[in-house]
Amino acid sequence: MKMVILPKESLPEFIGHLCPFGELHxxxxxxxxxxxxxxxxxxxxxxxxxxxxxxxxxxxxxxxVDVMFNFCAATGYETTVEETDAxxxxxxxxxxxxxxxxILDLVFGGKYVDGYYSARRNKAAIVGMDCIPDEFCxxxxxxTDFVDTGFxxxxxxxxxxxxxxxxxxxxxxxxxxxxxxxREVQEQDRQAYKRRSTQxxxxxxxxxxxxxxxxxxxxxxxxxVWRRVGDKCLSCGTCSMVCPTCxxxxxxxxxxxxxxxxxxxxxxxxxxxxxxxxxxxxHNFRPDRDSRIKNRYFHKQRGFVSQHGRPSxxxxxxxxxxxxxxxxxxxxxxxxxxxxxx
Amino acid sequence: MAKPKVGTYGLTGCAGDQLVIINCEDELLEIAxxxxxxxxxMAASGGDEDCPLDIVFVEGTVVQPEDERVLRWLRERAELLxxxxxxxxxxxxxxxxxxxxxxxxxxxxxxxxGNTFQCVSPRPLSxxxxxxxxxxxxxxxxxxxxxxxxxxxxxxxxxxxxxxVCTDCKMAEYPCLLxxxxxxxxxxxxxxxxxxxxxxxxxxxxxxxGPVQDANIASEVQVLQEKGFTWLDIQxxxxxxxxxxxxxxxxxxxxxxxx
Ligand code: SF4
Ligand code: SF4
Ligand code: SF4
Ligand code: SF4
Numbered sequence: 001m002k003m004v005i006l007p008k009e010s011l012p013e014f015i016g017h018l019c020p021f022g023e024l025h026x027x028x029x030x031x032x033x034x035x036x037x038x039x040x041x042x043x044x045x046x047x048x049x050x051x052x053x054x055x056x057x058x059x060x061x062x063x064x065v066d067v068m069f070n071f072c073a074a075t076g077y078e079t080t081v082e083e084t085d086a087x088x089x090x091x092x093x094x095x096x097x098x099x100x101x102x103i104l105d106l107v108f109g110g111k112y113v114d115g116y117y118s119a120r121r122n123k124a125a126i127v128g129m130d131c132i133p134d135e136f137c138x139x140x141x142x143x144t145d146f147v148d149t150g151f152x153x154x155x156x157x158x159x160x161x162x163x164x165x166x167x168x169x170x171x172x173x174x175x176x177x178x179x180x181x182x183r184e185v186q187e188q189d190r191q192a193y194k195r196r197s198t199q200x201x202x203x204x205x206x207x208x209x210x211x212x213x214x215x216x217x218x219x220x221x222x223x224x225v226w227r228r229v230g231d232k233c234l235s236c237g238t239c240s241m242v243c244p245t246c247x248x249x250x251x252x253x254x255x256x257x258x259x260x261x262x263x264x265x266x267x268x269x270x271x272x273x274x275x276x277x278x279x280x281x282x283h284n285f286r287p288d289r290d291s292r293i294k295n296r297y298f299h300k301q302r303g304f305v306s307q308h309g310r311p312s313x314x315x316x317x318x319x320x321x322x323x324x325x326x327x328x329x330x331x332x333x334x335x336x337x338x339x340x341x342x
Numbered sequence: 343m344a345k346p347k348v349g350t351y352g353l354t355g356c357a358g359d360q361l362v363i364i365n366c367e368d369e370l371l372e373i374a375x376x377x378x379x380x381x382x383x384m385a386a387s388g389g390d391e392d393c394p395l396d397i398v399f400v401e402g403t404v405v406q407p408e409d410e411r412v413l414r415w416l417r418e419r420a421e422l423l424x425x426x427x428x429x430x431x432x433x434x435x436x437x438x439x440x441x442x443x444x445x446x447x448x449x450x451x452x453x454x455x456g457n458t459f460q461c462v463s464p465r466p467l468s469x470x471x472x473x474x475x476x477x478x479x480x481x482x483x484x485x486x487x488x489x490x491x492x493x494x495x496x497x498x499x500x501x502x503x504x505x506x507v508c509t510d511c512k513m514a515e516y517p518c519l520l521x522x523x524x525x526x527x528x529x530x531x532x533x534x535x536x537x538x539x540x541x542x543x544x545x546x547x548x549x550x551x552g553p554v555q556d557a558n559i560a561s562e563v564q565v566l567q568e569k570g571f572t573w574l575d576i577q578x579x580x581x582x583x584x585x586x587x588x589x590x591x592x593x594x595x596x597x598x599x600x601x
Contacts, residue, residue, distance in 0.1 A: 030517055064513035238518075242512055322512070
């Protein structure tokens with residue numbers, strides 16, 4: 001893999017060179033404690049010292065609400081995929097969120113390609129950046145604390161500079177455009193990169209064992225744990241909205257008053273909602289909260305493993321940080337494993 | 343197809359929901375084109391008050407015996423009855439003091455002069471008549487109202503959100519006021535549809551759209567208590583817009599308040 005060194009003082013200029021590759025989206029501070037990816041007028045508003053944004057990158061490639069097609073009784077229907085946004089460069093993406101995208105790729109880009117997703121995905125350039133975990137991060141346990149693929153460029157903080165890894169030919173074009181700012185990797189950079197690697201590894205405060213978890217979950221299908229979290233859960237949907245790998249959506253039509261025309265839309269859905277598993281005839285497969293929250297865990301940690309060989313959770317900690325009643329995924333897993341009792 | 347005959351009426355309320363209809367400026371011509379409006383006293387006098395109606399939109403709460411009479415009369419006249427606004431759907435603000443006897447409340451507001459009119463414990467339309475479609479909101483959201491009309495014109499009922507305000511709040515990526523600031527936000531138990539308007543302005547949700555289906559009130563109350571709110575704070579907030587709602591009539595609220 002091609003690697004170069006970018007001195008930190010050249011970062012603003014470097015970001016300037018990325019702009020011709022697409023609309024720049026960067027982490028910004030949106031409140032005392034929260035961050036979000038968005039546009040900035042002034043490069044000094046970029047907040048690189050963030051841990052997680054409220055919403056992950058899925059908001060760019062799988063919009064919260066999206067028009068799928070317009071329909072009209074007289075003229076048929078027309079899809080809106082072609083109208084999707086222009087190119088974007090998303091800068092400062094942490095490894096867990098890159099893995100989140102890779103998991104969405106499995107789902108939306110697999111056997112049945114989702115055109116709405118792939119149109120936007122193909123136009124999104126990803127410039128990653130490494131990070132130091134906080135107490136909520138457990139991406140080391142999910143194997144998503146590091147990326148080998150899934151980025152065009154990836155910057156690791158090695159003190160006075162960034163070590164820049166080039167992941168794609170687009171990334172190569174990017175560093176060529178910024179050639180004058182970059183230099184070759186030298187001995188002290190090699191040593192600094194290795195120190196950074198150790199420092200990151202040693203910074204993890206949260207660890208959870210995911211090996212054999214699918215079997216343990218099957219064995220603990222009727223565990224008391226589900227009742228306890230089900231009693232607390234508000235079914236508010238927050239955890240699904242903020243999760244990088246929750247990808248369910250609901251489809252609905254919006255009609256025009258004049259009649260005979262309208263729009264088919266889709267909107268993020270959540271298996272925590274009461275009517276998620278409601279079917280025609282009025283039967284609900286998961287009428288109570290215990291079974292719904294259990295479903296969320298089973299899909300992430302068990303069903304996805306059977307289907308794709310790994311859990312879909314990337315350890316970003318969002319569902320724990322933003323859960324209003326403090327339901328903690330790590331705690332739930334440890335309880336199922338009987339490592340702790342609450 | 344003949345245009346459906348429609349009437350719009352207000353019981354006790356602020357007329358804010360009828361005003362939303364009038365404020366649909368861009369769509370008014372379309373609305374007028376699609377519906378045969380027989381009566382809409384807020385917009386025009388001299389309506390037809392006897393004809394049968396296909397759809398009647400009713401705003402406001404039953405607060406006086408006269409409201410109940412009007413409501414039953416409208417129900418008989420109309421094929422479909424649509425409750426618009428939180429007063430009609432849940433009882434709304436008029437019901438916020440339902441734990442007091444109506445006479446006592448009237449006395450405390452109007453004094454002895456208030457004796458000239460009768461009042462009952464305010465209750466939503468559905469506790470008197472069958473409601474075919476309920477569109478909450480204080481006032482109703484214009485988009486939901488228009489979608490409601492469009493669906494009814496297509497012989498269908500609209501799909502209103504069955505999830506909570508938090509979902510919209512997170513879809514819009516607003517920072518959480520309950521988690522981050524520890525504020526008393528009713529987003530988790532309030533029906534979505536306003537696109538989390540208040541959190542979008544940095545203000546907590548006060549529940550003006552009424553409780554979402556399957557709201558977990560017990561857990562919401564517990565988390566608010568943990569944030570340091572008193573029983574009275576919580577009870578007042580919960581009962582501001584939807585006191586008559588079954589899910590909010592919880593004994594532990596009263597027990598807690600007395601404790
Ligand atoms: S389940 Fe929670 S920790 Fe795992 S990816 Fe989703 S939001 Fe992040
Ligand atoms: S964020 Fe918490 S309370 Fe809300 S649905 Fe998820 S687990 Fe339940
Ligand atoms: S601010 Fe209120 S509505 Fe938004 S997520 Fe937090 S509790 Fe829910
Ligand atoms: S956020 Fe809550 S109080 Fe504000 S408009 Fe929406 S439902 Fe009403």
